Amino acid sequence: xxxxxxxxxxxxxxxxxxxxxxxxMRVVVRLAEALGAEELLDISGAHVDSCLYNGLAPLEFAxxxxxxxxxxxxxxxxxxxxxxxxxxxxxxxDPEEGDLARRQMDAFVAMGCRPTWTCAPYQLEQRPAFxxxxxxxxxxxxxxxxSVLGARTDRYGDLVDICxxxxxxxxxxxxxxxxxxxATVLFRLDALTPGLHDSSLLAPVLGAFxxxxxxxRVPVIDGLPVPPGEDWLKALGAAAASAGSVALFHVVxxxxxxxxxETALGGxxxxxxxxxTPADLRGxxxxxxxxxxxxxxxxxxxxxSLGTPHYSVAEFGRFVEALGGRRVHPEIDVYISTGRxxxxxxxxxxxxxxLRSAGVTIVTDTCTYVTPILADTTGPAMTDSAKxxxxxxxxxGVDVVLASTRECVESAVAGRMVLDETIWTTQVDDG
Amino acid sequence: MAEPPRLQVAGPASGPVEGVVLRLDEPLSFWGGLDAxxxxxxxxxxxxxxxxxxxxxxxMHSGRGSSSGSSVLLEAVRCGTxxxxxxxxxxxxxxxxxxxxxxxxxxxxxxxxxxxxxxxxRLRTGVRVDVGVDGSVRTIAAG
Numbered sequence: 001x002x003x004x005x006x007x008x009x010x011x012x013x014x015x016x017x018x019x020x021x022x023x024x025m026r027v028v029v030r031l032a033e034a035l036g037a038e039e040l041l042d043i044s045g046a047h048v049d050s051c052l053y054n055g056l057a058p059l060e061f062a063x064x065x066x067x068x069x070x071x072x073x074x075x076x077x078x079x080x081x082x083x084x085x086x087x088x089x090x091x092x093x094d095p096e097e098g099d100l101a102r103r104q105m106d107a108f109v110a111m112g113c114r115p116t117w118t119c120a121p122y123q124l125e126q127r128p129a130f131x132x133x134x135x136x137x138x139x140x141x142x143x144x145x146x147s148v149l150g151a152r153t154d155r156y157g158d159l160v161d162i163c164x165x166x167x168x169x170x171x172x173x174x175x176x177x178x179x180x181x182x183a184t185v186l187f188r189l190d191a192l193t194p195g196l197h198d199s200s201l202l203a204p205v206l207g208a209f210x211x212x213x214x215x216x217r218v219p220v221i222d223g224l225p226v227p228p229g230e231d232w233l234k235a236l237g238a239a240a241a242s243a244g245s246v247a248l249f250h251v252v253x254x255x256x257x258x259x260x261x262e263t264a265l266g267g268x269x270x271x272x273x274x275x276x277t278p279a280d281l282r283g284x285x286x287x288x289x290x291x292x293x294x295x296x297x298x299x300x301x302x303x304x305s306l307g308t309p310h311y312s313v314a315e316f317g318r319f320v321e322a323l324g325g326r327r328v329h330p331e332i333d334v335y336i337s338t339g340r341x342x343x344x345x346x347x348x349x350x351x352x353x354x355l356r357s358a359g360v361t362i363v364t365d366t367c368t369y370v371t372p373i374l375a376d377t378t379g380p381a382m383t384d385s386a387k388x389x390x391x392x393x394x395x396x397g398v399d400v401v402l403a404s405t406r407e408c409v410e411s412a413v414a415g416r417m418v419l420d421e422t423i424w425t426t427q428v429d430d431g
Numbered sequence: 432m433a434e435p436p437r438l439q440v441a442g443p444a445s446g447p448v449e450g451v452v453l454r455l456d457e458p459l460s461f462w463g464g465l466d467a468x469x470x471x472x473x474x475x476x477x478x479x480x481x482x483x484x485x486x487x488x489x490x491m492h493s494g495r496g497s498s499s500g501s502s503v504l505l506e507a508v509r510c511g512t513x514x515x516x517x518x519x520x521x522x523x524x525x526x527x528x529x530x531x532x533x534x535x536x537x538x539x540x541x542x543x544x545x546x547x548x549x550x551x552x553r554l555r556t557g558v559r560v561d562v563g564v565d566g567s568v569r570t571i572a573a574g
Contacts (some may be wrong), residue, residue: 027531034527034543036435049498055467055506061536137498157501157525159532174524215458215493216521242496245458245523290475391463391497393475 003032004039012167020070024163031160032171041133041172046072046165047121047145049079049137050158051108052370053101061159062107065166072165076113077121079138080310081105082371085117086340086364093372101371108162117365118339120234120310122149125341130256133176135164139247140309140387143237146248148230150256152176155216155247175248181257182266183220183250185213186273190223193278195423197225201285201404203232204386206276207239209284211246213274220250220264227254231315238309239386243284278424288389290399291380299417302379303398304328304408305368307337308388315405316346320354322409328359329415333375337363369395382417384408435522435545438566440530442516442542447561449571450515453487454556455479460496461503461529470512488562489514490554494523504529508539516562517543520551544568 011017012025032040050058082101084090091098109115116124121136122144128134128151136142136153137160145151154174156164164170174180187210189197196202210219219240228236228251240246250258258264306319319336328334336355338346343364346352355362368374369392374381377398383389389402403411403419410418442448456478459465464474470485484507494500504526507513513533517526522545530541544566546554554560557574 023535026535027528030440030531030535031524031528034435034439034531035522035524036433038433050502052499052502054462054499054502055509057506057509057533057536058502060509061505061532064536139496139498142498155498155524157498157528159501159505159528160524161498215495216523242460245493245495245525287476390476394463394473 003029003037009040009169018068020065020068021166024065024070024166027160027163028167028169028171032173035171035173037171037173039172040169041176042168043074043133043135043164043170045074045128045134046076046161047079047136047138047141048076048108048113048161048165050162051078051081051105053082053097053104058158059100059104062104062162065162066107066110070166071112073168074165076165077116077124078108078113080119080366080370081117082366084363084365090363090373091371111162111166113165116339116341118310118341119367120312120339123310123312123339123342133170135161135170137161139241140234140238142247143241143249144234146175147237147250147255148233155245181218181248182268183218183264184271185217185219186270187219187221188223188273188275189221191275191277193423193425196278196281199404199423200384200406201423203228203235204239204384204402205281205285207236208243208288208386209276209280210249211240211243212284214244214246216245218248218250219246220252220258220261222252222261224251224254231312234309235385242387242390282424285402288386288400288402290393291401293401293419300379301332301382301411301415301417302376303374303381304332304334304412305381305383305388306335306385306405306408307363308367308369308383308385310342311336311338313342313345316351318405319409320351322406323358326358326413328412330359331415332412334360334412335363335368335373336360337367340364374398382408382411437545439522439527439545440534440543441540442562442564443540444564447563448516448542449559449561450486450488452490452554452556452558452560452574453482453484454554455489455491458491458493458495460500462497462499464496465503465507467503467506467510467512470507484514485512487514488516488518488560490518490551492551493519493521494526498525500525501528501532505532508533508537508541513541516541518546518554518562518568520546520548542566
């Protein structure tokens with residue numbers, strides 16, 4: 001069936017609103033055709049990922065739109081860029097590339113996007129309501145918006161995110177539609193050890209495992225002993241979205257479209273049921289690690305990187321508590337990435353000073369795996385984020401170990417890897 | 432909603448695109464997984480790490496990961512390191528977008544087409560295929 005356009009859509013497409021709107025509309029319409037959409041729908045907001053510099057071609061596209069006077073017609077937030085504008089000295093990359101990255105950022109601000117520079121726009125004050133249609137890019141943000149907020153966005157990529165914001169329109173396809181939001185794959189957690197349930201490692205490794213199993217199908221998770229909080233769901237979604245292309249997941253009793261298992265499944269039997277074992281999760285962790293933990297590589301460590309996706313206020317609180325007034329080891333670089341909005345709150349709580357004097361570097365506006373910030377990429381890095389573990393070796397050439405937040409803190413203080421492998425078999429008390 | 436069309440993004444109107452298949456055993460996130468400057472797979476967790484996608488008919492089951500993949504594919508087109516066609520089973524907006532904007536911005540027609548599971552299974556690395564203007568994928572020579 002052909003795509004039905006409104007009179008307003010046709011005017012935009014024909015150049016009635018200028019060349020920039022015409023180009024943006026052409027991209028939205030061509031995507032709608034590729035997805036088999038029958039119509040476009042109005043969006044109430046957008047989150048744009050294209051502000052990260054990825055070469056001259058995307059920059060050319062952004063400057064073409066901005067140069068033609070395009071402006072966004074819905075409230076639009078911006079994802080991380082390549083630069084930390086609040087701490088510019090942290091950037092260790094090529095200065096020329098830094099200038100291009102700045103141009104990429106400026107083009108989107110010129111089009112009226114809010115300079116939020118965060119991959120966790122759901123941690124900002126205003127966030128989409130249940131059922132609201134938005135156009136979000138950034139894989140972890142998409143997963144969070146759909147799954148935790150119950151807002152509706154398809155898995156948008158760079159380039160169309162800004163086009164949707166300029167036109168206020170998006171294809172009525174994918175996860176905007178009821179029929180595609182039902183879970184089809186059930187993950188049961190009854191077989192996990194209490195130690196795993198207590199560890200902050202569960203969310204990222206479970207997410208990585210689920211992402212590798214489901215691809216782009218919609219999973220539902222059942223059998224968590226305690227309903228998880230937003231930070232847990234954030235870590236799970238970020239991992240699942242990078243290991244697969246998960247853009248929506250349900251957790252029974254915790255996410256809004258899964259009050260019961262039956263509701264999440266839409267009353268239909270799942271096409272696949274996976275009983276998750278500790279061995280599955282250990283395997284997912286081992287696949288992400290590029291350092292052999294038991295193979296003579298020793299326990300040396302250079303870097304600890306946290307805050308992927310951007311740390312929340314609660315996560316800063318847990319980190320400060322786990323640190324317990326200790327300093328990190330002088331030979332370990334510890335980075336925490338966060339949004340500038342969260343930084344203000346953390347500063348007001350006095351934690352920025354606490355962390356600085358403990359030897360921790362706070363990074364804003366960007367993230368340590370998308371741009372050259374790490375002082376040492378020759379030694380191994382430890383992270384509590386499956387997403388960081390997935391991307392950093394390719395982007396930075398660094399070796400990586402995925403661990404719990406508690407293990408990251410203890411390792412940072414000790415100056416070497418301190419890992420607790422007992423969580424796979426027995427009960428431990430872990431943050 | 433209608434079924435997504437087999438032809439996600441059109442190739443050149445002038446005729447089919449021909450090339451040798453590079454089949455990926457796992458989906459690849461172009462962002463973080465493909466170096467647009469060289470066309471090389473750089474995802475160290477990926478089975479085809481080190482292989483070049485340049486000039487190949489890239490075959491993968493579905494898309495993966497980062498939404499910046501569209502930008503990286505577009506940049507690969509500008510750098511001349513992109514595949515000549517992309518063949519998938521699952522439609523993927525992020526992959527389609529890179530090709531759509533490449534055509535809007537540079538007039539470069541990089542076809543993105545869908546095949547069924549049975550045909551996907553036959554598209555092994557080394558097989559020479561052509562991708563028709565209608566989105567059909569035809570084997571010319573075994574690898």
